[in-house]
Amino acid sequence: MSATAAPAWRELDIDKLFLGFCLFVPLTALTIFFAYPLLTVVTRSLTEADGGIGIGNYIRILNAPSFWRATVNSLVMSLSTTAAVLMCGLVVAYAVHRCKVPGRALLLGAVSLPLLAPSLVQGLGLIFLLGRNGIVTKTTGLDINIYGFWGLLIANGLYALPQAVLIIGAALRAADARIYEAAEILGTSGFRKFVDITLPNIKFGLLSAGFIVFTVTITDFGNAATIGGDYAILATEIYNQVVGQMNFNLGAVVGILLLLPTILSFYLERVASQRQFGSVSDSAVPLVPTFTPKRDVPMTLAAWLVALLPVVTVAIVIYGSFVWLWPYRFDLTLKHYAVKVAGGYDPLWTTVQISIVAGVIGSLMLFALGFSLQRLPRHIVKPIYFLCLLPAAVPGLVLGLAYIFAFNVPGLPVYALYGTATLLAICNVTHYWTQGFLTTMTGLRQVPPTLEESAACLGASLPRLVRDVIVPSMAPTLVSVFFFMFMRSMVTLSAVIFLITASVSVASVSIMRLDEAGFTSQAAAYATCTMGIVVVASVLMRACLWALKRKQ
Amino acid sequence: MKLHLQNITKEFGPVVALDDVSFSAEAPEFICLLGPSGCGKTTLLRLIAGLSMPDRGQLRLDGEDLTRIPARDRGFGIVFQAYSLFPNMTVAQNIGYGLKIRGRPTAEIKERVGQLLDLIRLPHLADRYPYQLSGGQQQRVALARAVAVDPKLLLLDEPLSALDAKVRTELRAEIRELQQRLGILTIMVTHDQEEALLLADRVVCMQHGKIAQVGTPGELYATPVNRFVADFMGVSNLMEQSTIRQWASHLLNGHTPPADYIACIRPEDITLRPGATGARVRQVHFLGNLSRIELDWPGGKLVAEEAGRTSLVPGAEVGIDIAPHRCAWVAPQ
Ligand SMILES: Nc1ncnc2c1ncn2[C@@H]1O[C@H](COP(=O)(O)OP(=O)(O)OP(=O)(O)O)[C@@H](O)[C@H]1O
Ligand SMILES: [Mg+2]
DSSP states (O other), rough: OHHHHHHEEEEHHHHHHHHHHHHHHHHHIIIIIIIIIHHHHHHHTOOOOTBBSHHHHHHHHHHHHHHHHHHHHHHHHHHHHHHHHHHHHHHHHHHHHSSSSHHHHHHHHHHHHHGGGOHHHHHHHHHHSSSSHHHHHHHOOOOOOOOOOHHHHHHHHHHHHHHHHHHHHHHTTTTHHHHHHHHHHHHOOOOIIIIIIIIIHHHOOOOOHHHHHHHHHOOOOHHHHHHHOOOOOHHHHHHHHIIITTOOOHHHHHHHHHHHHHHHHHHHHHHHHHHHHHHOOOOOOOOOOOHHHHHHHHHHHHHHHHHHHHHHHHHHHHHHHHHHEETTTEOOOOOOGGGTTTTTTTTHHHHHHHHHHHHHHHHHHHHHHHHHTTTTTTHHHHHHHHHGGGGGOOOHHHHHHHHHHHHOOOOOOGGGGGGGGHHHHHHHHHHHHHHHHHHHHHHHTTTTHHHHHHHHHHHHHHHHIIIIHHHHHHHHHHHHHHHHHHHHHOOOOTTGGTOOOOOOOOOOHHHHHHTTOOHHHHHHHHHHHHHHHHHHHHHHHHHHHHHHHOOO | EEEEEEEEEEEEEEEEEEEEEEEEEEEEEEEEEEEEEEESSHHHHHHHHHOOSEEEEEEEEEEETTTOOOOOOOHHHHSSSSSOOOOOOOOOHHHHHHHHHTOHHHHHHHHHHHHHHHHHOGGTTOOGGGSSSOHHHHHHHHHHHHHHTOOOOEEEEEETOOOOOHHHHHHHHHHHHHHHHTEEEEEEEEEHHHHHHHOSSSEEEEEEEEEEEEEEEHHHHHHSHHHHHHSSSSSSSOOOHHHHHHOOGGGGTOOOTTTOEEEEGGGGGEEEEEEEEEEEEEEEEEOSSEEEEEEEEEEEEEEEEESSSOOOOOOEEEEEEEEEEGEEEOOOO
16 A cells, blocks of 8 residues: 555645645735735834834824814715715616616726726816816816815716726626516505615615725825815825825824724725625526616716716826817827926836736736635635735825835845835735735636546646646636736826835826926826726737637 | 445534445445435545545555545546536547546547547547537536546546436436446445436435445335335335234234334335225326325325326225235334
């Protein structure tokens, strides 16, 4: 028996080594590039001016009226945005999934436009429309001040709308037609059905969407930077403490305080989304809406009205980038594409490189981790799972700040990474880790276990199993995660803003700098180029997914 | 090739999926694991395959201890209920995968795959992908893939239950034919007693993670050890001993079963005599090749069967005859 047992043990070792490797590498990376930096934020927030440890920084911040103003502003702005986005999101999602409206795909595409653009684009668009030199302001002669609360509300709302539509839409799709038929037989009116059946059924979906919108809004920095004006919020407060006053420790304190609502909101979102999507019955009969003029005509109008806003803001930015002198001379020109910013288009190409690296690292790491988690006992998986959910709750600015604390330390081996494009790529992977992780896990769960077991019985070792069976059958997920990381990395601003140097910068920072310097049209040109690349990536992704689907 | 399971126990938290299971099987036997849902059949099959490890007990093949050897080193063939073909590989690649892993030369793989495709009568589908096949064809390919590597043991987990009745009957015969041609020890899980009766050399009937009875299909049908096996292996009349003593005492002549044992009489063993008295026809069900007749009898309800159509109508008086040797005495549990 020893004759056969010996190779058995060697085989087993390869598998264990492979599994260990798959777990160890991403987990170590997550520790070094997420847990450790975050911990430094905590310690720095407790480090006082004289180098001692204490809560002096907290007391200083909590006693500062400016902090309270920013907190109140942040909360008011985020809550109003959440309410507005939920309402608009419900209108669009309901129109798409429960009414017979023309051009559903177009409607969804229009609403999703802001996902393809740096978050500054909404702000830029609003400036072109309603700013001091906005086309509306000039033609109507009204005295509109878009910089501030209203501008932020609209810009953040546009930015968060696609995610709300996605989540509410998923909740609406899970409907069972039979319930509605039963209500119909009982003589229930359309409106009563909506109030008595639809709303209760999607309430956790609405909650989930609400918390996501709240988190996205309260942590956003790009819009606040372009259109926030004097309306101070927590994100700008951190930025001012750090970049304006070089007061890193106070920035850390604000960052920690900003973490509280986001972590709470994120936790509640997880709870709500589990309640909404935890148990979808397989036997549900899908609902097919029939044309009801009384409902569908107003819904079509309302939904398109909502969808028009993102289309107009994005379109006007593109248009504005080609116009000679907004809003006085509308001759078309390419002169704004000769940008007058440090490095010209170099940051754009750097961003593309960073995004590719982030896509590759992200999809590989997430796949390795997900793959090993599936083969580990529950009590080990749970804490790791939790750790993987955390990054979504950390605002980009806080993560960026954490990276300064953790890596801008001459003498540490990780200092070598500081100021490199690699660190920016890693930072992006960490920043968007959670969404990628959840997608990967869903993809892995869709590989039938019998497939792996068949391969195992045929004698396949784990590395072979991954190569021959798992990767081919979840290639669409890997492609999606890669492009998700790529596209987010192309447009993100908040985390990387602290990590750029004179030689290594990214596109969204260039856009911000151009806008700050008053070169709005050049900022628009730069944003248009960035969007162009993201659109190309999104088309490529669709082509890849289509090709993969045809093969299966 | 002799497989030996000794005192196998497997628990999932509080659930005891397998409780002290022991049995042996030897090539070229065809064994069916039969039992109701949740009785532990799949768990047992996965343990044999090496896809999970028992908490206690031992598994031996020809005297060699297999208990801790993982699936990939056991080299057993396995076929699942569905969805186990590699979607990214063609039929031929699927069948040849095990050989490829073993590093066999391409020419040899090609030849072997060709033989197997002929054997499952699908040579024209070699370059198709699984999604282009019907359910029955997919299972044939899965079977070919499992036997391609000359496994010492073939394991089948309800390979037919996702198929419709006609394909199931066809494939059933093909599995049996293939197994006999290759002379390979085969263990198949099923919850369909008809399938077990038809295919198995021996049936392992399971109940709540324990083996209730092991035997040939004939043994299990004619002499079940307990009420559970009797019930599971087709229709039966189960009657308390006191009832028999009162109304059919001749069945006890020459038998002294333990006091709590009950009588098990198969419906076809009850002979009906029209014109005589003793029982009354309650209902007649025509099932095509046979008629099932429900009777009111002083000792309770009885079910009898007659071949083909019957002339009996509800309400008719009939006499009943039961041969004593046709009455099995079974444990109440
Ligand atoms: N991985 C598992 N974790 C927890 N419990 C399990 C697991 N696998 C099986 N069980 C439990 O063990 C018992 C036996 O399950 P098993 O799958 O072997 O039943 P089965 O006889 O194959 O049933 P079926 O005919 O429905 O396939 C069941 O109670 C089941 O719930
Ligand atoms: Mg089973």
